[in-house]
Amino acid sequence: MKFLVSADETGNVKEVHCSRGVDTSVKDGKQPLLVQTFLQKGDHTNVKNRVIKFKNYNHTWFIAARLGGFVSIYDLASETAECDLLHTYALPVESTDKPSSIVTQEEHNFLMVAFESGSVFIIYFKDNEFSFEPLRLQLREDLSDSQKLTAFVASPYSPGVFACGGRNTDLQVIRMFGANKKFKEADFKDAKNWKIKVLFEAENVEPDHLGIECPIWISQILFHKDSPKKGYRLITATRHGHIRIYNTIEDQEPVGSYKVSERPILTMAYANEDQDQVIITDNHTFVVRMSLVDVDAKAERIVSASAGTFYRPSLKMLGKYSEGGNTGAILDMEVSLDANIVAFGGLDRYLRVFDISSRKLLSKVYMGTQISCLEIMDDEDDDEADVDPETKEEEEFWDKLDDASDTKVVKKRKVEE
Amino acid sequence: MDEAKKTSEILKGIKNKHRRQKVFAAIQAEKSKEKHKLRAARAKEERENPQLKEERLANNVPETLETKRVFDETIATEIEGEDEFFELFNKSQRDPKVLITTSPNARKCAYEFADILMEFVPNVTFVKRKREYQMKEMAQYCNNREFTDLIVINEDKKKVNGLTFIHLPEGPTYYFSVTSLTTTERIKGHGRATLHTPELILNNFNTRLGKTVGRLFQAIFPAQPEVEGRQVITLHNQRDYIFFRRHRYVFRDEKKVGLQELGPQFTLKLRRLQKGIKDEIEWEFKADMERDKRKFYL
Numbered sequence: 001m002k003f004l005v006s007a008d009e010t011g012n013v014k015e016v017h018c019s020r021g022v023d024t025s026v027k028d029g030k031q032p033l034l035v036q037t038f039l040q041k042g043d044h045t046n047v048k049n050r051v052i053k054f055k056n057y058n059h060t061w062f063i064a065a066r067l068g069g070f071v072s073i074y075d076l077a078s079e080t081a082e083c084d085l086l087h088t089y090a091l092p093v094e095s096t097d098k099p100s101s102i103v104t105q106e107e108h109n110f111l112m113v114a115f116e117s118g119s120v121f122i123i124y125f126k127d128n129e130f131s132f133e134p135l136r137l138q139l140r141e142d143l144s145d146s147q148k149l150t151a152f153v154a155s156p157y158s159p160g161v162f163a164c165g166g167r168n169t170d171l172q173v174i175r176m177f178g179a180n181k182k183f184k185e186a187d188f189k190d191a192k193n194w195k196i197k198v199l200f201e202a203e204n205v206e207p208d209h210l211g212i213e214c215p216i217w218i219s220q221i222l223f224h225k226d227s228p229k230k231g232y233r234l235i236t237a238t239r240h241g242h243i244r245i246y247n248t249i250e251d252q253e254p255v256g257s258y259k260v261s262e263r264p265i266l267t268m269a270y271a272n273e274d275q276d277q278v279i280i281t282d283n284h285t286f287v288v289r290m291s292l293v294d295v296d297a298k299a300e301r302i303v304s305a306s307a308g309t310f311y312r313p314s315l316k317m318l319g320k321y322s323e324g325g326n327t328g329a330i331l332d333m334e335v336s337l338d339a340n341i342v343a344f345g346g347l348d349r350y351l352r353v354f355d356i357s358s359r360k361l362l363s364k365v366y367m368g369t370q371i372s373c374l375e376i377m378d379d380e381d382d383d384e385a386d387v388d389p390e391t392k393e394e395e396e397f398w399d400k401l402d403d404a405s406d407t408k409v410v411k412k413r414k415v416e417e
Numbered sequence: 418m419d420e421a422k423k424t425s426e427i428l429k430g431i432k433n434k435h436r437r438q439k440v441f442a443a444i445q446a447e448k449s450k451e452k453h454k455l456r457a458a459r460a461k462e463e464r465e466n467p468q469l470k471e472e473r474l475a476n477n478v479p480e481t482l483e484t485k486r487v488f489d490e491t492i493a494t495e496i497e498g499e500d501e502f503f504e505l506f507n508k509s510q511r512d513p514k515v516l517i518t519t520s521p522n523a524r525k526c527a528y529e530f531a532d533i534l535m536e537f538v539p540n541v542t543f544v545k546r547k548r549e550y551q552m553k554e555m556a557q558y559c560n561n562r563e564f565t566d567l568i569v570i571n572e573d574k575k576k577v578n579g580l581t582f583i584h585l586p587e588g589p590t591y592y593f594s595v596t597s598l599t600t601t602e603r604i605k606g607h608g609r610a611t612l613h614t615p616e617l618i619l620n621n622f623n624t625r626l627g628k629t630v631g632r633l634f635q636a637i638f639p640a641q642p643e644v645e646g647r648q649v650i651t652l653h654n655q656r657d658y659i660f661f662r663r664h665r666y667v668f669r670d671e672k673k674v675g676l677q678e679l680g681p682q683f684t685l686k687l688r689r690l691q692k693g694i695k696d697e698i699e700w701e702f703k704a705d706m707e708r709d710k711r712k713f714y715l
Contacts, residue, residue, distance in 0.1 A: 007497070007498065009497060009498030009499055010497060010499070011498070024490050025489070025490055027488035047498065047499045047503070266697070283696070283697040284698050284701070285701070327701065327714075328697070328698060328700055329692075329697035329699070331697070347692055347699040347700075348699065348700065349491075349625060366490050368497040368498075368625075369497050369498050370692075370699075
């Protein structure tokens with residue numbers, strides 16, 4: 001298995017090759033085949049401009065969005081061990097602004113980098129060159145200081161459709177361009193050519209039985225594959241511990257809103273092909289697989305003087321990923337459904353790989369630095385155990401031959417001396 | 418084993434409790450006599466031939482929890498890259514500047530403890546806690562005034578039980594529990610501390626987490642101690658408990674060094690480490706971490 005892992009304390013990215021059963025925390029345990037820095041060092045390879053998000057562009061480039069508004073592009077096909085830096089865009093954002101996501105549109109030759117301030121930069125690669133100026137779009141004009149767009153995702157099922165949301169800004173589904181749009185060079189020169197159409201605007205849930213408004217802070221958005229006609233089904237996770245399910249045709253409010261954690265949920269991803277299970281992690285050590293369809297109707301008993309006794313439903317927990325002694329918050333994870341593995345990385349400086357269904361720890365690698373972003377490059381196991389015995393036998397055979405000839409030589413030498 | 422069996426068999430046959438106790442005491446006394454004899458003989462032998470003693474000591478090293486410590490790969494590896502303290506240690510010339518406050522509505526003991534801390538923390542200011550400000554707001558306040566660290570003393574039920582350290586400007590945040598506080602007056606033969614910047618000894622902060630904790634204390638005290646004060650602060654980590662001690666040393670002659678304790682003494686234990694100013698958890702103590710007695714985190 002091959003992974004790319006961001007190294008927060010150096011500002012670089014690391015490449016890890018490891019097979020199943022690797023555990024660096026065991027003395028004389030199986031070690032990873034390779035751990036090395038992945039990117040060429042540049043002016044921005046430091047902590048202050050560390051990599052927050054990265055993405056692979058068409059298997060040719062590696063895009064890294066750094067703190068401080070820098071977007072570096074590296075060549076994946078470079079011949080040296082480290083990827084060569086091709087270009088760095090300095091985007092005009094405030095120094096405190098964080099990139100929230102990178103969306104690539106390979107067929108249209110551009111990528112989008114969204115920031116928490118609500119700016120989206122469109123970077124167009126004209127003839128695979130980097131001379132074109134990035135175009136700035138503002139997703140929402142009227143964002144105040146307390147508002148942030150912490151989530152911005154593209155729908156994998158309908159091109160041109162995006163969803164965004166964040167702190168004190170509720171979920172919106174927007175269309176940024178038509179599904180069959182042919183882009184021209186002029187489109188990337190002027191923001192006026194981009195008409196953002198709001199397709200759906202969510203409403204907050206009703207206040208609870210005490211009349212308290214539920215605060216909004218969306219951290220993750222997932223599009224669901226079974227969307228209704230002319231509508232969308234979405235799942236959001238919030239930093240107030242909620243998982244919400246939206247059906248844009250049925251209601252503006254979520255069709256299901258469940259409090260699954262007391263702490264902020266940081267990451268969320270589908271755990272199976274049917275998309276009825278998710279894996280979530282919070283800012284503590286809670287890493288769990290949850291069902292989106294099995295609802296525990298009596299999850300929380302609430303005794304209230306004014307509203308009486310009633311029960312609040314929650315989603316069924318299907319199991320924790322706790323093997324390997326995770327002690328820190330998980331900041332990023334990636335799921336590979338083909339290989340049935342999930343990789344976690346976070347503040348305790350370990351990369352952990354689990355089997356999704358059995359929840360067994362497959363490998364655990366100490367990275368030396370904190371991890372804020374990771375990617376599974378290759379989910380296939382190297383199966384070195386199967387290959388090795390044959391090659392080993394061969395090697396031994398050749399070694400023996402060598403030894404036989406060596407001894408003679410040594411003897412001769414002794415005589416000479 | 419055989420002897421123990423014999424003893425128990427002898428005792429089993431005696432039905433009178435008082436007699437049994439007497440016989441047992443006699444057997445024990447005899448055993449200890451034998452032991453003493455053996456030791457005396459060995460001591461005599463070793464006095465004549467000191468090499469024997471050396472050999473015996475070398476062969477009988479007692480096993481402790483520390484020697485049985487489970488493997489931790491982070492001990493061998495160096496700190497990679499730059500952490501939050503890097504700039505303070507390597508680039509900037511600024512000296513540490515510390516603000517101390519207490520938990521809201523603190524009792525007398527918290528202020529007394531603040532007095533104790535202010536004795537040895539250099540360049541320190543005490544501010545009475547105002548209830549309307551949260552920790553994050555206080556951190557912002559300190560940031561604007563170029564403080565490098567914020568210490569909050571936690572008091573509960575008229576006892577100081579915790580210390581929060583926030584390293585500024587961008588964290589991390591540490592929470593330690595405080596136990597076994599002994600004030601200077603209660604230490605026999607204590608000395609009087611002077612206002613010199615002390616030297617700092619950090620013992621056994623070995624793992625990656627331990628280094629993060631060690632660097633916090635390193636950041637609070639100025640890099641250049643005033644050696645003429647001959648004062649030294651020790652933070653000794655053993656089995657994840659951090660012992661705070663303060664001494665004055667004197668070189669009596671070329672071989673002998675004298676130590677005088679200055680006080681106070683207290684013990685810290687890391688409970689929580691958070692990134693930033695009380696943001697995501699980096700490490701938190703859980704009761705089941707103590708299940709394996711040979712696993713240490715610092």
